[in-house]
Amino acid sequence: MALDVTIGQYYGTGSVIHRLDPRAKLLFVLTFIVSIFVAKDVYAFAFLALVVIASVLISRVPIRLVLKGLKPLVIIILFTSVLNIFLTRGEELLFTKEIIKDFWTVNIYKEGLINAALLALRIIILLMGTSVYFSYATTPIELTDGLERGLAPLKKIKVPVHEFAMMMTIALRFIPTLIDETIKIMNAQKARGADFSTGGLIKRAKALIPIIIPLFVSSFRRAEELATAMECRCYHGGNGRTRMNVLKMKIRDYVFIFLSLTMLAGVILINIYANGYKLL
Amino acid sequence: MEPLIKFENVCYTYTGNDAEPGMFAVHDLSLEIKEGEFVAILGHNGSGKSTTAKLMNMILAPNSGDIYVEGNKITGRELTDEDVFEVRKKIGMVFQNPDNQIVATIVEEDVAFGPENLGVPSQEIRKRVDEALDIVGMREYARHAPHKLSGGQKQRVAIAGVIAMKPKCIIFDESTAMLDPMGRKEVMNTIRRLNKEGMTVILITHYMNEAVLADRVIVMKSGEIYEQGDPKDVFCNVERLWEAGLEVPQTTELIFKLNKKFGWEIPLGVYDFDTCARLVTEKIKEVRGENVGN
Incomplete structure (x- = not known):
């Protein structure tokens, strides 16, 4: 049962963005998120949208793939937009109708429409930006590595950075193994006449118990064996541990960080000096 | 020359304690393993063969008796982490289920795990990883995800992970038990090649046709040595092996x-x-x- 599970959605093209240091990418995503929430002016949004489009082009990840990643969130995007259309109060009334007398009047303002559009755009560029940098152009292992190394200073205040990174690595390692195991257990239960696909919600939930219990039991057994195997290989936490692949910041990484900060500064400046429509 | 591993009257029990020992998993066991030797340990389920392996690299500590590694006594005193690492660095272990001993999501990262724990400098790790993958013939899979490999390939990656720590001896604790015949052959070939290049090999197995490849066979029964010697001599004693519930x-x-x-x-x-x-x-x-x- 070789199930082909792709963890994350890494799409390797070997572009500059793929080759950047994960720490630089982490920093970029951080400034990018801050920029998006700081942005108020239409021009600032346009600027950030350009940044995202440029990123997608440079990374050479097919744009259709990136857009497909938005699919599961279409409902959330629509929901926030619709709420904004109806709930924003502005100056220029476009449409009004009393639905229940003296109680509920629907007012749609021009500002409401623009706000809704901008908020939808905000979510879309946020998702596209982060997914290009985090899932399409960075492998999970680079990401964990980047987090461990990037957050290393926090060790001084006793944050167990190495332990968290190790846990993430092991979790990623065992996702496909446990999926295989789940399928095996399901088939074993089906072979004994278990039924997972009919009945109401409660009946179906109950049918899952004979899957979950063996899965837990075997996971604990695996955990114990893995712990022994790790001990045999002299694992003793993060102290005194070296790494095979050492992350090294190159000039391009520093340039990239500089660009990230410029982006944030740019957004703030546009907010102050541009006089486009401002988000309410 | 000092034997690599030496057991002197070693007892171990999972149940009970020193004062009131329950069933002994290993009872009054004395044995010696020389450097460069290929020893097979045979035995029925519950004969104490896996316990013996775990005693060798300090996963378990004996209730009584002494264990020496290269002449250094590793029992009967408070041991520091350093002592434990020294032993585990010399004596590596490969387990039964390849899935439960691979830590990383990329083959070469997993092979690097042991040397990384030992604090080996990065460039040296790189070198060791490449060498280890060459020895087990998995170099071309260095950047692959372990869950996409076959059982035999995964087990070879696990072996590479131990080789990269440069041990003197590798214990294979039923490492072929979960593999198909092809995988078993791959792993056995790797083990034989390692031994020819000077690695001490301790092979714990159920399979007689694997045990016959060894220089020496130790048959265990109820935590004790039942029979040992050259495989030819041991297996010729067919009726005695049948008594121990073993196949020939x-x-x-x-x-x-x-x-x-x-x-x-x-x-x-x-x-x-x-x-x-x-x-x-x-x-x-x-x-x-x-x-x-x-």
């Missing part, structure tokens, strides 16, 4: 039964199917010839 190699069993039934005297120490077939055919021809002659 199929070829030995066939020849033993034929010898018994017809009063022949074909030598028992034959493990190769072709040689066995040739010997039996010759014997049959010889017997027929005699009959015709009469």
Whole structure:
């Protein structure tokens, strides 16, 4: 049962963005998120949208793939937009109708429409930006590595950075193994006449118990064996541990960080000096 | 020369305590393993063979008796982490289930795990990882995800992970038990090659045809050594092995039964199917010839 599970959605093209240091990418995503929430002016949004489009082009990840990643969130995007259309109060009334007398009047303002559009755009560029940098152009292992190394200073205040990174690595390692195991257990239960696909919600939930219990039991057994195997290989936490692949910041990484900060500064400046429509 | 590993009257019990020992998993066990040797440990389930392995690299500590690694006593005193690492660095272990001993999501990262823990400098790790993957013949899979490999390949990655720590001895704790015949062959070939290059190998197994490849066989029963010696001598004692609930190699069993039934005297120490077939055919021809002659 070789199930082909792709963890994350890494799409390797070997572009500059793929080759950047994960720490630089982490920093970029951080400034990018801050920029998006700081942005108020239409021009600032346009600027950030350009940044995202440029990123997608440079990374050479097919744009259709990136857009497909938005699919599961279409409902959330629509929901926030619709709420904004109806709930924003502005100056220029476009449409009004009393639905229940003296109680509920629907007012749609021009500002409401623009706000809704901008908020939808905000979510879309946020998702596209982060997914290009985090899932399409960075492998999970680079990401964990980047987090461990990037957050290393926090060790001084006793944050167990190495332990968290190790846990993430092991979790990623065992996702496909446990999926295989789940399928095996399901088939074993089906072979004994278990039924997972009919009945109401409660009946179906109950049918899952004979899957979950063996899965837990075997996971604990695996955990114990893995712990022994790790001990045999002299694992003793993060102290005194070296790494095979050492992350090294190159000039391009520093340039990239500089660009990230410029982006944030740019957004703030546009907010102050541009006089486009401002988000309410 | 000092033996690599030496057990002196070692006892271990999972249940009970020192004052009131329960069932002994290992009882009054004394053995020596020399450097460069290929030793197979055989035994029924619950005969104490895996416990013996775990005692060797300090996963378990004995209730009584002493264990020496390269002449250094590793029992009977408070041990520091350093002591434990020294032993585990020398004696690596490969387990039964390859899935439960691979830590990383990329083959070479996993092979690097051991040396990383030992604090080996980065460039040296790179070198060791490449060498180890070459030895097990998995270099081309260095950047692959382990869950996409076959059982035998995964087990070879696990072996590479141990080799990269540069141990003197590797213990294989039923490392072929979960593999298909192909995978078993891959792993056994790797083990034999390692031994030829000077690695001490301790192979714990159920499979007789794996045990016959060893220099020395130790048969365990109820936590004690039941029989040991050259595989040829041990396996020739067919009835004694049957008493211990063990199988003998199929070829030995066939020849033993034929010898018994017809009063022949074909030598028992034959493990190769072709040689066995040739010997039996010759014997049959010889017997027929005699009959015709009469």
